[in-house]
Amino acid sequence: MISINDSHQNSDELTPDLTPLLDIIFIVMVFLLLTATVKIKALDVELPQTATKILQTTKADPITINLVASEPYWALQGQSISSWDSFNQQLLTEVKTHPNKPVVIGADKKASVEQMLKLLAFLQKNDIKATQLLMEDQQ
Template structure:
């Protein structure tokens, strides 16, 4: 039987009302809030890349007389320009420079297509792209095979 007394709760013999300790809960909530604030403001590292959107019927443009097709082969440092293959980057660079200079009058309408093998190294592709960037050639497309 519970009797009412005018004293404190400690005087009740085993009839204390359990209380919830909120201090650990508040500590955990503050830790979660601090963690979220720190991770939400973390800067993301990104590289801007302009990728064209796919269309219903993807296809390469018709290759005209003013198109240079550069193939990056899967062999170690192997490239092809049209039907000619080059094992050395210096050889390809010299031939490309000659072709670009010979088409200087139509440089704005010169199309360059880069076709890469799936197992070609990224270094070979980057060499070609940086060369084209150095010579400010803007009409460049990378040919890709559509996944089946």
């Protein structure tokens, strides 16, 4: 049997050295933090404003979509459209008839965000690329 003589050894010498274990835990923790993907569910967004004039204009006669604040919410090529379904059909017809024309969206400042998101979702679903979003210069 092994006996320990307290007079020759200090009690600190009997405890294990945890430094290598802590180093490994730290390295693994850093690795996991650097490789973890974080999903962002929401962001605080401020609406963009421009202090400079945008000189770029479309060369072709664009397909214009307008969102207004009150009903009827939709207008295509300057003509008000009373229902969403009718607007969808007319927009798809216009895009199929003139596939090379750029699509320009102009929304009233007080237009519903819900209507804008509905429009953007429809454009994405039907693979219609909007080339410009009109906005007013900051004054």
